[in-house]
Amino acid sequence: MTIKDVKELLNQEIGSVSKDDLDLLQEDERSGVHNLLAQYFRKVEQQQKLIEKFHKKEFLERDYWNHNLFVAGVDEVGRGPLAGPVVTAAVILPANNTLYEVDDSKKLTAKKRDRVYRQICEQAIDISIGIGSPQLIDQENIYHATELVMKDAINGLYLAPDHILVDAMTIPVNIGQTKLIKGDSKSLSIGAASIVAKVSRDRLMSAYNELYPEFGFLRNDGYGTSEHLKALDKYGRTPIHRMSFSPVRKTNKLYQTPFS
Incomplete structure (x- = not known):
């Protein structure tokens, strides 16, 4: 097998490479094969740790x-x-x-x-x-x-x-x-x-970013970052701002759309 063939074999889904193939590759003296095997076994170990963690999480x-x-x-x-x-x-x-x-x-x-x-x-x-x-x-x-x-x-x-x-x-x-x-x-x-x-809210905030690009919602998700607070002070509050939150409540200015 060429190094490319070995790489393709070991890039298969974890567990799909047969023991016979692995034994054969371990007998190969090429350093490139040894490196690929080492990478493969590291991935196997990571997968095993992930599965162990998974079983602990499904306990309840x-x-x-x-x-x-x-x-x-x-x-x-x-x-x-x-x-x-x-x-x-x-x-x-x-x-x-x-x-x-x-x-x-x-x-x-x-x-x-x-x-x-x-x-x-x-x-x-x-x-x-x-x-x-x-x-x-x-x-x-x-x-x-x-x-x-x-x-x-x-x-x-x-x-x-x-x-x-x-x-x-x-x-x-x-x-x-x-x-x-x-x-x-x-x-x-x-x-x-x-x-x-999280993914659902991120998609909503991405849409709001199109409506109110000045606030940087793609970067701050609506949290009170320095960028957001400066925009709030400069442009005013939008319909999606929470009036019960102090920094918004202190802002008297209302956001004006470019079409207002």
Whole structure:
């Protein structure tokens, strides 16, 4: 086999290379083959660690799955920003899922988050999104608005879950729930929900960036960065700003569109 052939063989999905092929390659004296093998075995080790972590994260769900019960993970994104909605997601996963890379959405790069988001959409039994407007946040306060929007996400599921795993909140629904601190790092379902909520909100903020380009929403997601605060002072508040948040409340100026 040429070095190119070996590279193509070892670039296959982990576990698809036969033991006979690996044994044969280990007998090869070429340094290029040894380097490729070393890379391959590092990838195998990383995959094994990922799978071990995955099994720890599905511990809470496994008991429900073993009894043929449906468990929904729920999480939110966007409680802290000055602008934009708070977005929640409810995700019901099957027992046989292979979502090894699911983690707290904040720990993933945007590229990996998008890839895992697609995997979640392909494998999930059910997914629902809840969106809380700035007006709802101003009316109810951010904490209660988040609870209400989590309720919307649960009620939006086609399949009523038997139990809910939720990240540090209490959802006002008549379904048993387990509240976890940093649940998106401890539960596979909550981690999946955090990714779905994050990607969904990012797409909304990308659309808002087209409407209000002066605020840099693609870069700050609506959080009160220096860039955002300067724009707020210069251009005024938009309809997606939260009046109940102090920096916005202090701004009397209203944003004027180029067409005003």
